Amino acid sequence: MTIRFDGRVAIVTGAGVGLGRSHALGLAARGAKVVVNDLGVATDGTGSSDAAKQVVHEIREAGGHAIANGANVANADQVQAMVDEAIAEFGHVDILVNNAGILRDKTFAKMHLDDFQSVLDVHLMGSVNCTHALWRHMIEREYGRIVFTTSASGMYGNFGQANYGAAKSAMLGLMNVLHQEGHRKGIRVNMLAPTAATRMTEALLPPAVLPLLAPETITPGLLALVSEDAPAKMILGAGGGCFAETKIYETEGVALPDDDMTPEAVMANMARIRDPQGQQEMPGAFDQTNKYIRKAADLRGISLDQKD
Structure with missing residues (x-):
């Protein structure tokens, strides 16, 4: 070429x-x-x-x-x-x-x-x-x-x-x-x-x-x-x-439950939050948003496939 x-x-x-x-x-x-x-x-x-x-x-x-x-x-x-x-x-x-x-x-x-x-x-x-x-x-x-x-x-x-x-x-x-x-x-x-x-x-x-x-x-x-x-x-x-x-990658991170959504919990999980294992590149801003929605929904047992 x-x-x-x-x-x-x-x-x-x-x-x-x-x-x-x-x-x-x-x-x-x-x-x-x-x-x-x-x-x-x-x-x-x-x-x-x-x-x-x-x-x-x-x-x-x-x-x-x-x-x-x-x-x-x-x-x-x-x-x-x-x-x-x-x-x-x-x-x-x-x-x-x-x-x-x-x-x-x-x-x-x-x-x-x-x-x-x-x-x-x-x-x-x-x-x-x-x-x-x-x-x-x-x-x-x-x-x-x-x-x-x-x-x-x-x-x-x-x-x-x-x-x-x-x-x-x-x-x-x-x-x-x-x-x-x-x-x-x-x-x-x-x-x-x-x-x-x-x-x-x-x-x-x-x-x-x-x-x-x-x-x-x-x-x-x-x-x-x-x-x-x-x-x-x-x-x-x-x-x-x-x-x-x-490249810019985002770690897998953690999802905190409703009863432990505190700054103390964030600090306690900092090692997991910063763990590069499973990190991925985000194609766009809403890919990150969708990732957080998925993780939060999974933690709370919410099915995202449900229709009104």
């Missing part, structure tokens, strides 16, 4: 440097037409879109097709204008890679709420704005590949990144709902959880490991997630050429 993107059009946000640049070049090398979006390439989001123009130049020099766009993903009007420009230039958009991000790292006690909001605006609302601007277009065409960029900071936590972690973990709920709303219309939504040596992480990693975590070791995973035969509703961890899936 050879993965190609001939005839496909992709928008990659935050594509002036680092991961975004690697993703844009990777898509173009396999035939995609690419909108290279970047507002600024400093870690705080400042700068200019000149880097995006340089990536476009590289793509065109290699025989590909690309345009640069400096829209601020946190601005819904600018994002809509970017999408309109992409459709005017290329006719349609098939792939969206939500990659743009900034950092405002501080401990929660020292963090100003403006910095918390700024990170949410770019990472979370930036992804929402771009996806919303394309959603109807993809629904109408019955095809779409969307990737949100999450992070281990959101899934597992990282000191000093309450804002970043909150924004990145929010991607999970967004992906899960959009999967349910879009999969019947040919839209596949996934998340990429990269560990890469970029402008945002190079100061946090030992110099010796930086070559191992080049952005180019992540991009093959991204290309798989936006391919014709892409999976759906997947969290793909990637770094150093290593790839793994992250």
Whole structure:
């Protein structure tokens, strides 16, 4: 199987440097037409879109097709204008890679709420704005590949990144709902959880490991997630050429009887509640609800098959 993107059009946000640049070049090398979006390439989001123009130049020099766009993903009007420009230039958009991000790292006690909001605006609302601007277009065409960029900071936590972690973990709920709303219309939504040596992480990693975590070791995973035969509703961890899936499981848990439904009983059963034996993945929110209904009814001898 050879993965190609001939005839496909992709928008990659935050594509002036680092991961975004690697993703844009990777898509173009396999035939995609690419909108290279970047507002600024400093870690705080400042700068200019000149880097995006340089990536476009590289793509065109290699025989590909690309345009640069400096829209601020946190601005819904600018994002809509970017999408309109992409459709005017290329006719349609098939792939969206939500990659743009900034950092405002501080401990929660020292963090100003403006910095918390700024990170949410770019990472979370930036992804929402771009996806919303394309959603109807993809629904109408019955095809779409969307990737949100999450992070281990959101899934597992990282000191000093309450804002970043909150924004990145929010991607999970967004992906899960959009999967349910879009999969019947040919839209596949996934998340990429990269560990890469970029402008945002190079100061946090030992110099010796930086070559191992080049952005180019992540991009093959991204290309798989936006391919014709892409999976759906997947969290793909990637770094150093290593790839793994992250899943959320729920333990079997316990059902407490009416006469012992107390916090003391919950604490007394904590070992059983946390026991991973029999844990399972929940396809959707009501699967969890139905599980609790079943367990509660079984404990009380209530038949759910009875009809009024």
